[in-house]
Amino acid sequence: MNEQTQEKPPEDNHRARTARQAPVSPIWLVPIVALLIGAWLAYQHYASRGPLITLTTQNAEGIEAGKTLIKTRSVDIGNVEKLSLSDDLTQVIIQARMKPEAEPLLVKDSSFWVVRPRIGRDGVSGLGTVLSGAYIQLEPGQDHEEARHFVVSDQPPVAPPGAKGLHLNLITQAANSLSVGDPVTFQGLSVGRIEEANFDVTSREMHHQVFIRSPYDELVTTNTRFWTSTGIDLSLGSEGIQFQMASLKTLIDGGITFGVPDGMPPGEPASQHSTFELFGDATEAQEGTYDRYLKYVLLFEDSVRGLSRGAPVEFRGIRVGTVESVPWQFTAPQPQGRDHLAIPVLIHIEPERLEGDDPIDLSEWKTRFDDLFENGLRASLKNGNLLTGALFVDVTFDEQRADSYVAETFSGVSVFPTTSGGLAQIQGQVTALLDKLNNLEVEPILTNLDRNLATSEEMLNQINQLTAELRGLLGDEDTRKLPATLNSTLVDLQATLKGISPQSNAYQELTTTLHEVRRLMRDLQPAARKISDDPRSLIFEGPRASDPVPRAPNQRRQP
Numbered sequence: 001m002n003e004q005t006q007e008k009p010p011e012d013n014h015r016a017r018t019a020r021q022a023p024v025s026p027i028w029l030v031p032i033v034a035l036l037i038g039a040w041l042a043y044q045h046y047a048s049r050g051p052l053i054t055l056t057t058q059n060a061e062g063i064e065a066g067k068t069l070i071k072t073r074s075v076d077i078g079n080v081e082k083l084s085l086s087d088d089l090t091q092v093i094i095q096a097r098m099k100p101e102a103e104p105l106l107v108k109d110s111s112f113w114v115v116r117p118r119i120g121r122d123g124v125s126g127l128g129t130v131l132s133g134a135y136i137q138l139e140p141g142q143d144h145e146e147a148r149h150f151v152v153s154d155q156p157p158v159a160p161p162g163a164k165g166l167h168l169n170l171i172t173q174a175a176n177s178l179s180v181g182d183p184v185t186f187q188g189l190s191v192g193r194i195e196e197a198n199f200d201v202t203s204r205e206m207h208h209q210v211f212i213r214s215p216y217d218e219l220v221t222t223n224t225r226f227w228t229s230t231g232i233d234l235s236l237g238s239e240g241i242q243f244q245m246a247s248l249k250t251l252i253d254g255g256i257t258f259g260v261p262d263g264m265p266p267g268e269p270a271s272q273h274s275t276f277e278l279f280g281d282a283t284e285a286q287e288g289t290y291d292r293y294l295k296y297v298l299l300f301e302d303s304v305r306g307l308s309r310g311a312p313v314e315f316r317g318i319r320v321g322t323v324e325s326v327p328w329q330f331t332a333p334q335p336q337g338r339d340h341l342a343i344p345v346l347i348h349i350e351p352e353r354l355e356g357d358d359p360i361d362l363s364e365w366k367t368r369f370d371d372l373f374e375n376g377l378r379a380s381l382k383n384g385n386l387l388t389g390a391l392f393v394d395v396t397f398d399e400q401r402a403d404s405y406v407a408e409t410f411s412g413v414s415v416f417p418t419t420s421g422g423l424a425q426i427q428g429q430v431t432a433l434l435d436k437l438n439n440l441e442v443e444p445i446l447t448n449l450d451r452n453l454a455t456s457e458e459m460l461n462q463i464n465q466l467t468a469e470l471r472g473l474l475g476d477e478d479t480r481k482l483p484a485t486l487n488s489t490l491v492d493l494q495a496t497l498k499g500i501s502p503q504s505n506a507y508q509e510l511t512t513t514l515h516e517v518r519r520l521m522r523d524l525q526p527a528a529r530k531i532s533d534d535p536r537s538l539i540f541e542g543p544r545a546s547d548p549v550p551r552a553p554n555q556r557r558q559p
Helices: 002-007 010-014 026-048 100-105 248-253 282-287 362-374 423-439 442-475 477-499 505-533
Strands: 052-057 069-072 075-085 092-098 111-115 118-120 123-125 135-139 149-153 165-172 183-186 189-200 205-213 225-228 232-237 240-245 256-259 274-279 294-300 312-315 318-325 343-349 377-385 390-397 413-416
Touching: 069 100, 075 100, 075 135, 092 100, 183 205, 225 282, 274 282, 294 362, 312 343, 318 390, 362 377, 442 477
Parallel strands: 052 149, 069 135, 111 149, 165 274, 183 256, 225 274, 294 413, 312 390
Antiparallel strands: 052 092, 069 075, 075 092, 111 135, 118 123, 165 205, 183 189, 189 205, 225 256, 232 240, 294 343, 312 318, 318 343, 377 390
8 A cells, every 4th residue: 555655746736635533432421421410410410409498597606507407306307507697786697407307397387496405483494405415496387378487486485386275365554474385374374375475566565376276275265364373372452461372383383374264254265365354463353354344533631542543342341343543634723623733543333243244224223323312422531551551542431521512523524523531520529629729718728627626635634634634633642441441342332232132130129110010000000991991980979860851831741
């Protein structure tokens, strides 16, 4: 072949020559296969990745990117990939990658919270995280709508999603120390927990969301009252000293308790997310049942020191109302015709205390009280507790003021007529007594008093003189001998009396003489009777002849 090429003429050297290229080298198959395998692995990795979720929390304590796990039922289902701050620097944004099998758990009502060592009312929890570190717990929800953004709580939820029970809203204006997780009890039995506690700045009210688990949710009805349980209830009021102490667990845990007030029917079962008022204590909850009342204003010219909100309004010992505010709108103008500045006190007259469960017609009660005012019904302050000085409002009839009632209003509220009572009445009586004493003419009284004192002094001097004379008489020697002489006389008298005793001779002789005198008197009785009948018998003997009667001349003798 080389020889033939050399024998070609020279002009053939300038022609293009064609030659066959060698096939692709097999060495290129290695990177191609590696690329395909890498692409396949990348696809498999991307396809096997779970969803990326965003978690928001206020504090990322114990959470680290690439280390902190997300668990449910102690099974790893995700991992924290990235931590960052929000644009306003108020929150922490957590990017977490979940496993594919966890995707059905990411629904709208799923809840997340951080598990770390915690000491609470229920004991110690999260001790396993001391060595392994904190992790994020996922509680699956029951909703069907998917979600990728969640809020991480510092506390575990009180009720897991889908738990059977009753969610309620409690509203109060009183300050309290309740917090999330505090128990809700019924007669000492824990039946639920506080889920949320928020303060509304606009209404200045505290809102608590509580969960009552089943089957205890049937205990909550429309007539149920909720109040704060402090464990110890000590009150010093007009009704005396009241002390109540619950169990030691309630004393430590506190929380909220509920029940139906005495005298009220159970009512209908409460509906989900119903709203109730949270009272400060059991007494306030009981008083809160009287929600239909008449409003009156008391205008007192006496001191109201010791009268406080919640004090009773009583009629002859029976409570008929409650003091609502002391004072009430103090700067409002006074009714016309009043010369003195009176302190306004707002009260509630609660007819439900008297009629129980019967329907209340407030207009009828208003008319009834207007008639009672005209008949002398008045309110006054009385001391209910001498130890604390607490006052209460006493309602009674004052017959002297029955015809002096004039209807008044104060800031649009009817005025309940009042009268002075208690210490103010006593002070008035003392003042009147002092005025009478000041009007007395003291100088003549003092002059007569001096004269009486001088007479008394003279009498005392005479008594002293008489006492001295008596003392001298008793000290005389003859007076001292008088008892001995008297004893001797008594002895002689006794001997004399003994001499005339029935056994003595003198007594016998006296008895004989008396018998003889009696016999002589008996013998003399006929003579005395004869002398009495015929006194001349003492001189002449025989009967006395009758005097002769002369006869007339012509009278014949009677045969």
